[in-house]
Amino acid sequence: MRRLILAGLVAAAVLAACEQPDPLAANRRACADDNGAPAERVAACTALIESGELEEAARIEAQANRGAAHRAAGEVTSALRDFEAVLRVEADNAVALEGRAAILLASGQLDAAEQLVTQLIETGEADASAQFMRAEIAQSRGDYAAALEDYDAAIARDQRMAIAFARRGRAKQRLDDIDGALADFDSALRLDSSLVDARAGRCWLSLREGRDLERARTDAETAAAADPRHVEAQLCRGILQLRGEEWTLARTSFEAALEVEPGNPTALFGRGVARRRSGDSDGREDMNRARDFDRHIGETFDDWGVRTY
Missing domain, CATH: 1.25.40.10 (Tetratricopeptide repeat domain)
Incomplete structure (x- = not known):
């Protein structure tokens, strides 16, 4: 009987040990939260990276997420440092490829951004953002037909991507599809009534076409x-x-x-x-x-x- 009691106590102790809360759980959640406050994400990801408790795959994920948080905060240098560190170890990491490509695109480095976007799409893990960036590259080069194809692909992947509708509207306007452009600006604003790019785009289209100038004024003011x-x-x-x-x-x-x-x-x-x-x-x-x-x-x-x- 005594042995049974001891065995039960040992089993209970083992079970209790197994049920110990993960001390890094809160940081894991915060680091992975795409919608979290950037500063909080950076702090959480840094705590994970510096804990010494992560396996390599988890550490790479945390560093990629920290890079994304830095980018969201406008801390471009820190973001690039994290993305480059991740890509040296895992060349096809989707978060790092997308983040670095977005920074290069924003700085006008179209060729370098295009290489990363192409690599990202070829991994098969790309989401609507990759197609959107490729469309932006084409539009920046004046290749509006190619841009239109990629905006279409981005919207097919994410039909709530308001900025893709707004930017596709600009491409359609360049191709003289005025009604199509207006429809895209309207769609963008139904999804996000505060989207400045869509408001400004619709204002200019209305001004140039002489359509609904009262609404154009509202768009401009907003x-x-x-x-x-x-x-x-x-x-x-x-x-x-x-x-x-x-x-x-x-x-x-x-x-x-x-x-x-x-x-x-x-x-x-x-x-x-x-x-x-x-x-x-x-x-x-x-x-x-x-x-x-x-x-x-x-x-x-x-x-x-x-x-x-």
């Missing part, structure tokens, strides 16, 4: 309020303000655009018009500087329905 440094939103709002002879407001919009892009000819010419029409004859200087960049800029403003004199 986009500029959400992102004051979005040049297209400020320009579209400024043009509409010029059409409404709101000189002071238009000048403010164009100056906001010029803070981001000091040599932007549309912003320079628009500010010049606003200055001249409000009685500041020195506005001609802005207009002449704009003509140095684009000698047809005045005709373009005429097409947009702006009275420049």
